[in-house]
Amino acid sequence: MYKEAEYTKGWFGLALFSDVHLGATDIQEQRLKDDLKRSCDEGRRILFNGDMVEAILPTDRKRYTPSRAMSNRDDVLNEATYYAVDFLTPYVDYIDLIGTGNHDDAPIKYNGYDIVGAVVTLLNTKRSKSLGNIHRAGYWGYARYSVGNMLPSGLKHKSAFTIYHHHGAGGASPVTKGMIDFNRIVYSHDADLYWLAHKHVGTQDPHIIRDRLTQQNRYEVRRSQAVFTPGYKNATNFSPKDGGYNYDYSDHFYSMQACGYAVVNLYQDYSTKLMKKDFEVISR
Numbered sequence: 156m157y158k159e160a161e162y163t164k165g166w167f168g169l170a171l172f173s174d175v176h177l178g179a180t181d182i183q184e185q186r187l188k189d190d191l192k193r194s195c196d197e198g199r200r201i202l203f204n205g206d207m208v209e210a211i212l213p214t215d216r217k218r219y220t221p222s223r224a225m226s227n228r229d230d231v232l233n234e235a236t237y238y239a240v241d242f243l244t245p246y247v248d249y250i251d252l253i254g255t256g257n258h259d260d261a262p263i264k265y266n267g268y269d270i271v272g273a274v275v276t277l278l279n280t281k282r283s284k285s286l287g288n289i290h291r292a293g294y295w296g297y298a299r300y301s302v303g304n305m306l307p308s309g310l311k312h313k314s315a316f317t318i319y320h321h322h323g324a325g326g327a328s329p330v331t332k333g334m335i336d337f338n339r340i341v342y343s344h345d346a347d348l349y350w351l352a353h354k355h356v357g358t359q360d361p362h363i364i365r366d367r368l369t370q371q372n373r374y375e376v377r378r379s380q381a382v383f384t385p386g387y388k389n390a391t392n393f394s395p396k397d398g399g400y401n402y403d404y405s406d407h408f409y410s411m412q413a414c415g416y417a418v419v420n421l422y423q424d425y426s427t428k429l430m431k432k433d434f435e436v437i438s439r
């Protein structure tokens with residue numbers, strides 16, 4: 156994704172969400188709504204990094220149990236699609252990117268149906284035309300914002316901010332909390348911010364320091380950052396709906412999960428009008 160954006164009073168903000176698992180019976184939905192509303196109120200652009208929907212279908216022998224059903228409907232893919240569209244519609248003019256996670260990929264693989272593609276297409280019909288479309292991203296990719304001041308002659312004093320986003324893969328990392336994944340992606344990709352999801356941890360590495368010689372033979376030190384966004388699954392095993400026993404296959408039993416999102420604050424330098432090198436990434 157590439158987008159041009161404007162500073163507001165010397166500042167430009169992003170809100171990074173992932174693993175919202177819409178339609179799951181064990182997510183903190185009110186907290187998610189509050190966090191999305193706060194992001195909009197603060198004027199941030201919103202990005203999602205996969206697992207937008209839970210989409211564990213009755214045909215999934217490994218993961219499905221009746222306590223995971225949204226309702227008694229048979230058309231579960233239609234139900235999940237329209238639930239996600241209705242849920243995200245209040246924020247539609249603030250969302251720039253929706254990526255794909257393993258939960259979104261599974262119905263494509265086993266049912267030939269792309270929920271993220273359908274949801275993005277439907278959301279784009281509800282969006283202000285002047286904004287352009289929400290970008291439907293894949294499992295990983297680059298997102299770049301070119302931020303500046305909008306003058307009558309066009310966008311001036313532009314600076315680029317580049318994000319490498321990957322939904323993540325593999326089992327939970329209850330001990331290292333994803334630091335090994337940071338080192339894997341930092342080795343192979345070049346960005347200002349590395350953004351991972353999937354593991355429901357909230358780890359940050361704010362000091363990825365590299366030096367180099369520029370084309371002009373000048374010595375330069377650059378700082379990148381890396382962040383995991385945890386998502387909105389409950390931290391603990393959920394209790395049965397109506398007594399009895401509900402199966403939980405995950406490893407919540409010994410490792411509590413994090414909950415929430417992250418924000419990025421980019422600042423404009425007052426004298427050079429360019430973006431300040433140091434940016435903020437804050438887990439909330």
Ligand SMILES: [Fe+2]
Nearest residue numbers: 206256257353
């Ligand atoms: Fe995931």
